[in-house]
């Protein structure tokens with residue numbers, strides 16, 4: 001760290017333990033409700049928490065104000081392009097991508113990773129893959145469930161227990177309810193920006209049912225056929241709501257959220273049975289099913305001062321040669337963010353060798 005510290009890096013030191021709320025107070029802007037609400041809306045998407053709780057240095061990076069060119073930008077043809085490039089690169093350099101396979105166990109011996117057990121649920125085939133290094137692209141909550149417990153290696157078990165305790169103490173993570181609409185282009189107002197955020201009750205926190213974060217496809221961006229468009233709207237939700245009751249309760253809740261979201265979107269877009277071509281929704285149960293994330297949590301761990309930077313989860317784990325990437329590690333969520341965490345790890349592994 002010391003070797004990499006430059007004089008201008010030291011400028012950030014006084015801000016290292018501050019939140020955005022502290023920053024606003026420092027500038028006498030904490031009474032500016034409009035600015036604070038704007039920051040809450042922007043930050044909650046990335047850091048999971050509002051301006052009062054978000055670490056200031058994280059916010060500076062997430063909102064791209066820490067270096068020029070300043071400000072956020074939109075990736076043409078959406079984040080899917082970045083994901084597609086990652087798959088292309090993986091295959092180009094000899095990697096093999098197995099879809100619909102589950103890693104059921106991460107094996108260790110003497111505190112060091114030795115391999116994984118993989119299952120193909122479709123064929124029922126289960127096999128063990130030996131490995132010198134394992135990079136887990138999971139939430140840290142999922143990771144601890146997969147690591148084999150070794151009873152005989154005392155120090156190893158102790159450090160794993162400490163790691164597990166840290167995971168258990170993490171504040172509850174957010175879930176998302178997402179509605180995906182395929183519409184006729186005339187449903188979209190002219191000059192509609194590609195991203196919108198709606199807040200319904202200015203005096204309430206941005207939680208359950210109080211906000212919608214919306215993305216709209218642009219003509220010719222590949223997301224919808226000519227003359228049509230996609231509208232994707234998401235809101236925060238408590239994951240526990242979705243795991244209670246019977247299947248009928250779940251379907252009723254999903255239908256109710258879907259109708260409410262369409263009614264709210266209808267205040268801005270022209271949504272009628274004639275303009276809506278396709279609709280579907282995703283709940284925490286959907287995210288759990290398709291991404292394996294525990295309870296369907298999204299967005300990584302919140303970027304509070306206590307869980308950001310030095311206090312966050314590292315790519316190193318208590319198990320030697322078992323690494324963690326993804327949105328539980330620095331710099332947190334986002335397709336670009338998790339790619340950055342993976343890039344950092346590649347450099348670490350190369351340096352180790």
Ligand SMILES: Cc1cc2nc3c(=O)[nH]c(=O)nc-3n(C[C@H](O)[C@H](O)[C@H](O)COP(=O)(O)OP(=O)(O)OC[C@H]3O[C@@H](n4cnc5c(N)ncnc54)[C@H](O)[C@@H]3O)c2cc1C
Nearest residue numbers: 079101102103176234291292298326327333334335336338
């Ligand atoms: C509604 C919503 C909208 C978003 N919008 C954006 C956006 O516009 N831009 C942006 O940058 N980010 C966005 N994000 C955030 C982004 O999707 C996440 O931060 C990112 O996908 C996290 O990547 P990850 O690799 O850490 O985890 P994941 O994307 O969850 O990837 C982990 C992968 O591991 C697989 N897996 C899990 N368990 C196992 C197992 N045991 N064995 C084998 N495989 C397993 C999963 O199937 C999954 O494919 C959004 C998130 C949500 C929920």
